[in-house]
Amino acid sequence: MLKLFQDTGHRAFLFADRLANVIFGPKWNPLYHLGTLAFFFFYIVLVSGIYIYIFYDTSVVNAYTSVEYMTHEQWYLAGVMRSLHRYASDAMVATMVLHLLRGFFSGRYHGARWFSWTTGIPMLVMVFAIGITGYWLVWDQLGQFIAVRTSEWIDWLPIIAEPTARNFLTNTSITDLFFRLLVVTHLGLPLMLLGLMLLHVTRLNYAKINPPAGLAIGCTAALVVLSLVKPAVSHEAADLSTLPTQLNLDWFYLFIYPLMDRWSMGTVWALVGGGLLLLVLIPWMPPKRREPVAVVYADDCSGCNLCVVDCPYEAIRLEARTGGASAGRYQHLPIAVVDESKCVSCGICTGSCPSSTPFRQTDEVRTGIDMPHKNIQDLHAATREALAKLTGQTKVLVYGCDHGVEMSKLMQAEVAMISLPCTGALPPSFIVYALRHGADGVFLTGCRSGDCFHRLGNDWVDQRVTHHRKPYLKRSAPRQRVRRYWAAASDHKQLVNEIESFCQSLRDISPPSVKAEAQDVVPDSETRG
């Protein structure tokens, strides 16, 4: 049931992504930048907020008129800033919720990834608290409505004996002190939120925090246009002896207030509490056994740091080696150490390790860092087996991942498939190996560019193949025999076409230049680049 819901949502995102990829290209696709856009809108909120605070009067009697001044007298700057403040806040909620849904539908919260998910939840609460106090500060009829209903909502909880709603009985019962407290909340919470936002991405290597410049400019321009076309305005001034009747609610922030009127305060509490509890539990629903984490093999780790810089989850660091002379040939060099609590078992580190090579004089293929449950010997065996199975005229070996198109769907006489936890887990030396052992071409696929399930896997593959990231794919591997095509689970048809066109292009060129007879051992210097 949950799975079906997630799959449906995931497919909806993939569909929208495809459209956005056509319009923006994968680098600028806003749907791949929901988190960074939320960050960016937050910056706009901060800057515009600081500006309008200069004009804002924090007393009950003057708050409303000071906001009116901005909107009507200094409409060209303070008014625009006020509108930007409102609309960027709305955009922040929209992108944040989409970002949450995207993470939920694609299942990017299991195991060690619970951290980003869980820190996101207090951020969600804070964003709403900031927005609600913001509307309160205007002290118009909407602010009055929020003040009264919020305090009545809080009073429902049996914690405070004296009903807080009594503060809003008459125009004289509300005090400047209370109002200033509100202002402090509205200014203090964003600072706490900023701290949490930074914490939210601490466990991510190369976290994307800022959107690409083009997207940032586009969004800013769009919000400025909106601010000019539809400036933010207030309702009538608050008057506690009069009932607000019609209200122009900001549905991004205030949707729970109509629920309070329709249902009971208790129901709304149950809804909010239950919803938050559900969010908190999601990373553990259903409870999954965590996959084994990466293991370092001291004899084959030279402390080169490649896996440290490639791990998308900052789970590896280098440490001084202990064990003296018994620590093998690399005894004077540091060693990689995996932090179990951060490792998500993506295997990308095995792909980064220059020791991961199938060309060995010893009979066993080894590596410096590996996944115990899907190790490099398994990959070696699978590669040999797949190559042996190829019987067609052109022989293509496809390396894909568990999150892209389902590999078993692609099998045919000319094409053999191997699926890895992430395509980034493929050491480039295996591509050379396959070409030397009978494959006419090697085809690499996995999640769409910009949307890797493990964040960075397909980027690393691109860079290794194009000689921009170590370990490089050796130059001696002819590039026309290696093709990359990034495709989501729903891109089955496009992938089949692309593989077909690859086979055709292989038929058009002469037999492989690198032959199986070539020497089997590659000097270390070559794989290390």
Place this chain on the structure above:
Amino acid sequence: MKIFQYLGQAFWYLLFIAFIGYFSTSPAYTFMEPDQALIKLAFNHAGKLKLPCREFTAEELAAKPKQMRIKFDCPRERSPVYVIMKVDGKPFFDKVISPSGLAKDLSSPLYERIPLKAGQYHLYLGMRDHIDTEGLDYEFEGTITLAASQILVIGFDSDLKEFTFE
């Protein structure tokens, strides 16, 4: 091709601001119908002490340590407060409000929203602040006029012992 991309982006941004712009104020929400008025019955009145002070008996005093032998036993617990409101002769609202505080020795707070259509009403209010009272301790009877969208705050002045209207 590039031109279509730019057009597509322009359209995308247009959709984005249309979405943000629309839901930031619309659809309008009718909190209260225009002919609606609201009475807020709200006060914080301390009920009388539940039991009167009484003198300790000789035996009770003897059982106490010397320095704690005070003459009177004055339980701090207060009576709950009972309010009733009738509109045009019909009972409309009534409630027993327990005193707050762990020892039930503090006042009884009330905050109640009572929506009524705008118009003229005959209003009756009664309150009892001691459990032993037979009838009611305080009463009010009179005609009120509620204008459309008016909020009438009815309180109780514990010093003057009367209902207040604001």
